[in-house]
Amino acid sequence: MLNVLVTTPRGAENVFECTIDSCAIGKSDENLIILQGWSVAKRHAAIHRRADGVYVENLDPKGNTEVNGKQASLYGPLKPGDVIHICGYELRVMDLDEPAPPPVTATVASVASAIAQPAAVAAPAMVPTVTEEVEAVRDPGHHQIWIGLLKRIHTELIKQMDLRRIDIASQSEEELRRNTGLMLVEIVRNDKTIPEGFDRDLLVKQVQDEVVGLGPLEDLLADDAVTEIMVNRFDEIFVERKGRLTKSDITFTSDQAVVSAIERIVTPLGRRIDESSPMVDARLKDGSRVNAVIPPLALKGANITIRKFAKSKLHGEDLIKFGSMTPTMLAFLRTIVEQKANIIISGGTGSGKTTLLNVLSNYIPDDERIVTVEDAAELKLSQPNLVGLESRPPNAEGKGAVLIRDLVKNCLRMRPDRIVVGECRGGEALDMLTAMNTGHDGSLTTAHANTPRDCLARVEVMVMMAGLDLPIRAIREQISSAVRFIVQQNRFSCGSRKVTHVTEITGMEGDMIQMQDIFLFKQEGFGADGKVKGRHISTGAVPDFYQDLAARGMDVDMSIFQGGEIRR
Incomplete structure (x- = not known):
């Protein structure tokens, strides 16, 4: 090779x-x-x-x-x-040190010899010394010898499977993993060129992960501390831990290995990635969000971005523990969800909008029918009367696409009590507002924006993307009558995520939508550990929504709106 x-x-x-x-x-x-x-x-x-x-x-x-x-x-x-x-x-x-077939890595053999005879010999500047090679074998993360050996074992496995005429298509993933594992153990055991310094179990695992799973990403996906994985190219992988980005030591063996991992993700979902469709959105079995781009659009090589979901579903108490909000704010948000206020969760990329949407959606009562609409299914709701809809990209002929907007229109015919849209990005915002204004109270969605006021401006632009020539005042009247609360979630430079605004929309005055902040996060610099410092406060404004609840005879706690810092 x-x-x-x-x-x-x-x-x-x-x-x-x-x-x-x-x-x-x-x-x-x-x-x-x-x-x-x-x-x-x-x-x-x-x-x-x-x-x-x-x-x-x-x-x-x-x-x-x-x-x-x-x-x-x-x-x-x-x-x-x-x-x-x-x-x-x-x-x-x-792999210039690899001789002609049979494919035996000469450098690996020389390392094995060097282990048996440890006397070091000076080498030219461009060629690593024997000692360096032995150390690389013991820590094989970036070394060509390890990569070359992985490729050779992978090739031998494919050859063995061809010789034995194994029907891969008829095997389940568990059967395929078990059978390939047995064959790899046999291949590695019979390979006499692998020196004692190599971890043979690690060799088997890495080749098996690349053949059956997602290659080196399997270890990162199993690491609970990793929240995001970014593959820029086959040998350049970054991860996010505790909100900070660092470069990982692990790599794929080649660019084709990255493409193969992408195909294993998207094929079971009925999606595809090739030169005619070089971008794809997908999800893993646990709901983690995946985006992939391949050449010619990706100049450095095929890349993958995975936003991991926690293995255990987060609850409101977890957000309190993380400092994202206070118990008082959570109790308020739970009340407005249960009492059918229409809510938009606003925030930037990676700020935690979907996580907060998932938490709030679980406060919808069990006796209500919920229809969720998403690009790639991420929400994990536990209510019994639940229908999930997912958009579909076009096929190879460019036909058969089903957009978010089509699904939002269709779900109005499904007798929903609540409509939950994973994210509004375009003309579906108009259909969402229409649903909120026509009896589907308590609907929830997310939007990309930096502040509540910016969120309103973004919703206006998305409504214009529907293609209808509506006057701006008519759009704003639709927004002010449909949306009741905007919950702003921000991600700070230290990596922490907090709810910074809970804002109520109170109506129109002239051509402007009127808003009032109910809860705010006041930043007070950064601590010695680099984490953002601050406190959540109540502005003293009592939301009109709570006054309406009180007028209907509900027992609501008005004391939480007294101005000042909120007790934790």
């Missing part, structure tokens, strides 16, 4: 895998490595693995193939650090 790292003139990188010992390069579709550019020949060059090493051969009549800045007709054997230049592209052959 040959692995070639290609760097484009713009700096983007990609790894090409050649399962045979000859790799053609050029701009023709017949080549494994396709380079763009008027000066690139249809069949420009080729890389060959021979018994004594790897060679590069120029096939361009103009001779536009260079190695280390010098023209080359046939150059080899290549050494680590050699760079092939073709019309602005840079190509580097990886």
